[in-house]
Amino acid sequence: MRNIRTTIVIAVSVFILSIGANIGYLYYISSADTYEEEVFLQSEKNKTALIIVAHDDDAISMSGTISHLCANGWEVRELCFYQGWESKDSIRKIDLEKAANLLGMKSVEYFDIILRKGRDKIEKPWLPIPYTDFDSAYNKEIALTHIANFIAKNKPSVIFTLDDIMGGYGHPDHVFISKLIVAYCMQHQNDSAFSVERIYQAVFDPKMNERILNDMDAFKLAKKIYKVETTPKPDVYFSLKGREVIKKQALLTYTTEQNSLTKIWPYYNYYPATIYFKIFDKEYYRVLKKDENYRKIK
Numbered sequence: 001m002r003n004i005r006t007t008i009v010i011a012v013s014v015f016i017l018s019i020g021a022n023i024g025y026l027y028y029i030s031s032a033d034t035y036e037e038e039v040f041l042q043s044e045k046n047k048t049a050l051i052i053v054a055h056d057d058d059a060i061s062m063s064g065t066i067s068h069l070c071a072n073g074w075e076v077r078e079l080c081f082y083q084g085w086e087s088k089d090s091i092r093k094i095d096l097e098k099a100a101n102l103l104g105m106k107s108v109e110y111f112d113i114i115l116r117k118g119r120d121k122i123e124k125p126w127l128p129i130p131y132t133d134f135d136s137a138y139n140k141e142i143a144l145t146h147i148a149n150f151i152a153k154n155k156p157s158v159i160f161t162l163d164d165i166m167g168g169y170g171h172p173d174h175v176f177i178s179k180l181i182v183a184y185c186m187q188h189q190n191d192s193a194f195s196v197e198r199i200y201q202a203v204f205d206p207k208m209n210e211r212i213l214n215d216m217d218a219f220k221l222a223k224k225i226y227k228v229e230t231t232p233k234p235d236v237y238f239s240l241k242g243r244e245v246i247k248k249q250a251l252l253t254y255t256t257e258q259n260s261l262t263k264i265w266p267y268y269n270y271y272p273a274t275i276y277f278k279i280f281d282k283e284y285y286r287v288l289k290k291d292e293n294y295r296k297i298k
Contacts, residue, residue, distance in 0.1 A: 004223035010047070010144070012155070017202070019148065022221050022267065023275075023279070025268065026266070026272035026276070026279045026280070027143050027279055028211070029208060029211040029266070030210050030279050030280050030281075031207065031208075032207055032208055032282070032284070033130055033205055033207065033233075033255070034203075034204030034219050035205075035234050035235065035284065036185070036235070036236050036237075037236065037237060037238075037239065038065075038236040038237065038238045038285065039236075040158075040197075040198060040287075041069065041238075042067075042220060043195070044157050044158070045157075046155075046157035047069075047073050047074040047075060047101075047132050047157070047159070048075050048076075048154060048155060048156045048159045048195075049066075049069060049074055049075070049076045049077075049156050049159070049160060050077055050078070050079065050150060050151065050154055050156040050158075050159050050160070051066065051076065051078040051079070051105075051160045051161070051211055052078075052079045052080075052081075052147055052150065052151075052158075052159055052160075052161050052176040052177065052181055053078070053079075053080050053161055053162060053177060053268060053290055054080065054081055054108070054115065054162075054171075054172050054173035054174050054176070054177040055080055055081070055173065056078075056080045056082075056090075056092055056093075056096040056099075056161055056254070057093070057254045057257045057260070058080070058161075058174060058252055059078055059099070059160070059181070059265065061161050061162070061202035061203075061283065062200070062202045062242040062285075063099070063103055063240045063246070063249045063250035063251075064238065064240045064246070064277075064283050065160075065200075065283050065285075066103045066104075066105065066160070067102075067103045067104060067243055067247075067287065068238070068242075068243060068249075069090075069197045070103055070104030070105060070277070071104060073129055073183050075106045076103075076104070076105045076106060077105060077106050077107045077108065077109070077133075077150075077154055078096075078100060078105060078107075078108045079109050079146065079150045080096070080108070080109075080112060081109075081111055081112075081113055081115055081143070081145070081146075081177075082110055082113075083112075083113070083114055083115055083116065084113070086155055088256045089112070091255065091256050092254070092256055092257075093110065095253050095255055095256070096108055096242060097112065097254040098154065098167055099184050099250055099254065099271065100148055101247070102246065102253060103250060104248055105179075109150065111146055113139065113142055113143070113146075114139060115138055115139060115143055115173055115176070115177075116138055116172075116173065117137060117138065117139060117141075118136060118233075122197075125171075125172075126170075126171045126172075126173075126218050127170070127177075127217065127218050128166075128170045128171070128172050128218060128221055128222040128225040128226060129172050129225065130225055130226075131175070131179075134172070134175075134176050134179070136177050137172070138182070143176075143177065143180060144180050144184065146154070147177075147180055147181060147184060147239050148184060148204075149195065151184070155193070155195040156195060156196060157195055157196065157197045157198070158196070158197060158198045158199070158200055159181060159185075159196055159198075159199045159200070160199075160200045161177065161181055161199065161200075161202070162174045162177075162178050162180045162201060162202055162203075163175075163177075163178060163201040163203050163231065163232050163286055164178035164181075164201065165203070165226060165228060165231070165232045166219075166223075166226055166231050166232070167217055167222075168203070168204075168221050168231075168237070168264075169209070169218055169219045169220060169222065169264070170216075170222025170223075170225075170226075170268050175226075178201065181199060181287060182199065182294050183245045185199060185288075185290070185294050186293060186294050187242045189293070189294065190292055193208055196290060197289070197290045198287055198288065198289050198290065199287070199288040199294060199296065200285040200286075200287055201232075201285060201287070201288065202234075202283065202285060203231055203234050203284050203286050204231065204234075204239075204261060204284055205233070205234060206230040206231050206232075206233055209210065209230060209231045210230060210267065212263075212264065213263075213264070215262065221254060229291065232286050232296075233286070234284035234285055235285065235286055236284070236285050236286045236287060237282040237283065237284050237285070237286070238282065238283045238284075239282060240277050240280075240283065241281065242284060243277075244273040244274050244278065244281075245273045245274070246274075247273065247277050248268060248273035248276065248277065249273075250271075252267065252269070253267060265280065268280075269276060279292070
């Protein structure tokens with residue numbers, strides 16, 4: 001009996017120490033520089049926002065922010081694309097609708113188009129390619145038409161997307177769509193009815209990315225292909241306080257993409273939301289402003 005008690009005590013002690021070590025690791029990889037809290041969205045009168053991304057689950061990075069906006073009178077709509085992953089697309093579309101309902105979005109629109117030419121013959125389409133190859137690699141006009149129509153129809157004050165430098169971790173689809181959005185806004189900023197005041201590009205703090213993504217082939221290659229030292233720095237953050245549970249629920253909604261999502265938010269599925277997202281407690285954004293020509297002023 002004494003041996004059994006000793007074994008149980010040792011097992012419990014090892015478990016507690018393991019959990020403590022893992023939580024310490026999560027605090028380490030989530031630590032970031034200091035940024036200003038987002039305030040523009042709290043006072044903007046045109047409460048219409050669009051999410052425009054290459055893939056449905058790309059919006060996960062901004063899900064806490066979106067749920068807050070929807071709960072505070074904003075109309076949020078999402079546009080994304082599907083490219084013929086027949087074994088998964090039907091499930092992903094259902095998951096997208098579930099995520100949109102969970103967050104309180106007004107609607108989602110998606111189109112079955114081939115963004116990347118010859119994608120079915122590319123072994124690893126998530127690996128980066130040079131910016132100079134985008135025009136020949138992508139069906140630019142088709143994607144741009146959908147983006148332009150979506151913006152013109154809804155007249156948003158803000159657009160949420162991923163960054164146009166590395167697209168999060170290097171995926172060229174992410175970069176391509178973000179560059180189209182920025183280019184379109186720059187081209188139309190002086191139109192009398194053009195409404196987009198800011199583009200919010202979801203990013204992580206570079207230190208976080210270097211710790212979390214440093215083993216990903218796409219991330220390592222992206223720094224060479226895109227000729228950058230690391231991911232772009234955020235300008236502002238949005239606090240997840242009060243949105244911890246819905247953030248985790250949104251992540252869990254994308255049932256076919258858990259392998260990818262757990263690489264970006266390590267171990268999130270093992271912890272209660274109120275623990276994990278008090279560690280990863282912010283969503284970060286690089287902000288491009290209309291009055292700065294949608295460019296970063298150094």
